[in-house]
Structures are given as structure tokens and as C-alpha cells.
Amino acid sequence: MKRSVNVFAPATVANVVCGYDVLGFAVNAPGDEVIMRLRDEPGVIITKISGDEGRLPYDPAKNTVSLSVQHYLNHIGRPDVGVEIELFKKMPIGSGLGSSSASTVAGLFAINTLMDSPLSKMELVPFAMKGEEMACGYGHADNVAPALLGGFVLVRSYEPLDIIKLPYPEELFCSIVFPQIDVPTRDARQIIRSKILLKDAVVQWGNVAGLVAGLYTKDIDLIARSMKDVIVEPVRSILIPDFYKLREIAMENGALSFGISGSGPSVFTFTRNEDDARIINEKLQKHFLWLDTESIAYRSPINAQGPIILD
Structure with missing residues (x-):
């Protein structure tokens, strides 16, 4: 049995425009790292957190990492195990890219690796959802499932939990721009309407079905025309400066789609290649500068593997 391990887990784009709380995919960058060591004394402790500007708690009952690890140890019947955690935040908090996830x-x-992997990645999803529940008040899986499983994921049902990995065109590339403004996930969820018109629901169902069909058939044109949101995006877009101008810029420069990553404020596009993603990032960042807003850009294919061991 290993005594220590260093793990990287990727950022994710959740919702994917029309798939609120049910669709998500992983990207290669950014992401977070955890170094975990077994210790002789029982209990889960956090010994180091870097990259968070002092925003994350060391209290193991209030940190999403330690909380989910303790739930896991209780579940496998090993509450006696002692663990110390070092967390390296390599991605921005509050970016809409699944930072807590x-x-x-x-x-x-x-911890599953240190325990000789008694659970599959799929079986780890409910424990990760416990962390999401602490982070934003609701234990959704559209970030944690793709982060764990890699690739593109559909959460068909929450009760019971039913998660499906979807195929996708390998040439799809993603550009992401994170404007450095504050959009807390809890606040972004609270502004969403609790009631919607049936005609809007029908449009949304059609788009989600079209997106899933496009992924299965690897029809990029169908994917592009299905990525429209008439329910959540019209409300959340008001939290992002010049959202519709940003969309116009992206679409004029080769984007297949444009939308909000998770609850925002990051925005993302799909493109057919890395060059288009790079150009779109440059254009969007230039516009954010014009708005006196600093931003960080990433570009990546869809990450197929999820978490990896670095050592």
C-alpha cells in the first residue's frame, strides 16, 4: 500500500449552454493538485493550502476535500485511517470552472488510490457531490462527474443517480476566458426563475436532445445549432459585462457556440481546431480589457482521462 500520492484533477465546463445541471465536460487546464499522505493518528487534517489567497478553511469539517474524504473513509469502514492533505489551487476560485469540484x-x-482503489471512479461521484453540497448548497454532479470520469458526461437522473459518458468528436476544441469579476455560485443559482413557460421548456428539451444526438453522431453542425439556452442564460447573462457583444465577437471568429461555463463568469466556446480557439481567446480578452476587466484565458481539447497521478 502506498503511503503518499500526488493527484491532479481537471477543471470542467458544466451546463454546456442548454444542459443546466445535467451536462458537463472536462478540460486539460486549469486544474488542482492534492498531495495526500497516510499518518499514524486517525482523522483527516489539512496541513497546507496554497493558491487560494487565504479563502479556504483548514477546518476539516468545513473544507470540501477533507469532508468528502472523511465520508469516503466512513463508507469503506475505515474511519480509523489517518490522512494529511496538502491542497494546491492551480485554478481560480469562483471562476465557473468547477474549482471546488x-x-x-x-x-x-x-484517498481511493491510497486504499488500493476499492471503489470505481463512478462509485466516487456521490462522495464528490457531498463536497459540492457544502460549496454551493446543492450537490449537483455536472462538474464532479466529468472531473472524475473524464470526457463528456450526462447526468440523466439524480434520484437515483444515473450518469452516462457520452462520445464526442475528438477534434472539438474549447476556448475559455475567465473575466476577473465575482459571481458567487449560490447567488447565480438564486436568480434563476423557479417557473418557466412550457414553450420555452419544449425548445430547451429539443436543444438538449439535439446536442446529445450531435455528440453521438459526431455531427459538429448539429452540436453547434443545438447549443442555445432560452431558460437560464438569459438571466445569468446579466451578471457578465457585454455578454452578447462577447458572443458576437466569438461567433465572428469561428466559434461553433458561445455560452457561460457553469454559473459564470467564465465564458466558453467550441471550435473546430486550436487555432480558432486561440484567436477567439485573444479577441475576447481584448474586449474585456476595453471594459477595464482583466481576464485569464485557457484552451483545451476535451480531457478524456479525468484525474491523474503525478508521481
Whole structure:
């Protein structure tokens, strides 16, 4: 049995425009790292957190990583195990890219590895959802499932939990721009309407079905025309400066789609190649600068593997 392990877990794009709380995919960068060591004294402790600007708690009952690890140890009948955790935040908090999810998934993958992997990645998802529940008040899986499983994921049902990995065109590339403004996930969820018109629901169902069909058939044109949201995006877009101008810029420069990553404020596009993704990132960042807003850009294919061991 290993005594220590270093794990990287990837950022994710959740919702994927029309798939609120049911669709998500993983990207290669950014992501978070966890170094975990077994210790002789029982209990889960956090010894180091870096990259968070002092925002994350060391209290193991209040940190998503330690909380989910303790739930895992209780579940496998090993509450006596002692663990110390070092968390390295390599991605921005509050970016809409699954920051809490990446940390939690890295921690769970690490402890499962140290325990000789008694659970599959799929079986780890409910423990990661516990961390999401603490982070944003609701234990959704559209970030943690792709972060754990890699690739593109559909959450068909929450009760009971039913998660399906979807195929996708390998040439799809993703560009992401994170404007450095604050959009807390809890606040972004609270502004969503609790009631919607049936005609809007019908449009949304059609788009989600079209997107899933496009992924299965690897029809990029069908994917592009299905990525429209008439329910959540019209509300959340008001939290992002010049959202519709940003969309116009992206679409004029080769984007297949444009939308909000998770609850925002990051925005993302799909493109057919890396060059288009790079150009779109440059154009969007230039516009954010014009708005006196600093931003960070990433570009990546869809990450197929999820968490990896670095050492």
C-alpha cells in the first residue's frame, strides 16, 4: 500500500449552454493538485493550502476535500485511517470552472488510490457531490462527474443517480476566458426563475436532445445549432459585462457556440481546431480589457482521462 500520492484533477465546463445541471465536460487546464499522505493518528487534517489567497478553511469539517474524504473513509469502514492533505489551487476560485469540484475530485482519487482503489471512479461521484453540497448548497454532479470520469458526461437522473459518458468528436476544441469579476455560485443559482413557460421548456428539451444526438453522431453542425439556452442564460447573462457583444465577437471568429461555463463568469466556446480557439481567446480578452476587466484565458481539447497521478 502506498503511503503518499500526488493527484491532479481537471477543471470542467458544466451546463454546456442548454444542459443546466445535467451536462458537463472536462478540460486539460486549469486544474488542482492534492498531495495526500497516510499518518499514524486517525482523522483527516489539512496541513497546507496554497493558491487560494487565504479563502479556504483548514477546518476539516468545513473544507470540501477533507469532508468528502472523511465520508469516503466512513463508507469503506475505515474511519480509523489517518490522512494529511496538502491542497494546491492551480485554478481560480469562483471562476465557473468547477474549482471546488477539482479539489474534491483530486482528494477522493488520492484517498481511493491510497486504499488500493476499492471503489470505481463512478462509485466516487456521490462522495464528490457531498463536497459540492457544502460549496454551493446543492450537490449537483455536472462538474464532479466529468472531473472524475473524464470526457463528456450526462447526468440523466439524480434520484437515483444515473450518469452516462457520452462520445464526442475528438477534434472539438474549447476556448475559455475567465473575466476577473465575482459571481458567487449560490447567488447565480438564486436568480434563476423557479417557473418557466412550457414553450420555452419544449425548445430547451429539443436543444438538449439535439446536442446529445450531435455528440453521438459526431455531427459538429448539429452540436453547434443545438447549443442555445432560452431558460437560464438569459438571466445569468446579466451578471457578465457585454455578454452578447462577447458572443458576437466569438461567433465572428469561428466559434461553433458561445455560452457561460457553469454559473459564470467564465465564458466558453467550441471550435473546430486550436487555432480558432486561440484567436477567439485573444479577441475576447481584448474586449474585456476595453471594459477595464482583466481576464485569464485557457484552451483545451476535451480531457478524456479525468484525474491523474503525478508521481
